[in-house]
Amino acid sequence: MKKIILINTLFLGSFMFAQKVGGDRDAHGCIGSAGYTYSQVKKDCIRTFEQKVKLTEVNPKASYTSMTAVVFSDDMKKAEVFLPEQESGSLILTRVKKGKTWKNGNYALVSNKKMGYQLKKDNVVIYQ
Structure with missing residues (x-):
């Protein structure tokens, strides 16, 4: 049971992280988290x-x-x-x-x- 909870936590955490990276486009569409300006x-x-x-x-x-x-x-x-x-x-x-x-x-x-x-x-x- 502990393994299932840990795996689910890791999966949800990585999913949330993936949502944030690249989600910071500026007015010109540049992705600051990827180093673009x-x-x-x-x-x-x-x-x-x-x-x-x-x-x-x-x-x-x-x-x-x-x-x-x-x-x-x-x-x-x-x-x-x-x-x-x-x-x-x-x-x-x-x-x-x-x-x-x-x-x-x-x-x-x-x-x-x-x-x-x-x-x-x-x-x-x-x-x-």
């Missing part, structure tokens, strides 16, 4: 940790170091940055003419052959 420049669900351009926090304020991902539009005119401190969505930067800089307000993403990409806020490098 919506990209405005790609107009699709992406996993930020799978992106090619990842930047590390330069001067972490906590005991851990944050990372951010950068996604570019196909024409490279827009750069989307997924900042951990960004409460909703992402930060969209627009390329300045045909240069290697993308800007939005006090943020600038700069491409440098030696350093790779650097994200600056108020002209101070915060991620590279």
Whole structure:
């Protein structure tokens, strides 16, 4: 009898868990529990940790170091940055003419052959 109760409990628990995973789709249909978030420049669900351009926090304020991902539009005119401190969505930067800089307000993403990409806020490098 105890085995039957245990098996039933495990079955019901796994059924309830299966209902929760994948049941957290956002307004765009992205499943957060599977690591997906919506990209405005790609107009699709992406996993930020799978992106090619990842930047590390330069001067972490906590005991851990944050990372951010950068996604570019196909024409490279827009750069989307997924900042951990960004409460909703992402930060969209627009390329300045045909240069290697993308800007939005006090943020600038700069491409440098030696350093790779650097994200600056108020002209101070915060991620590279």
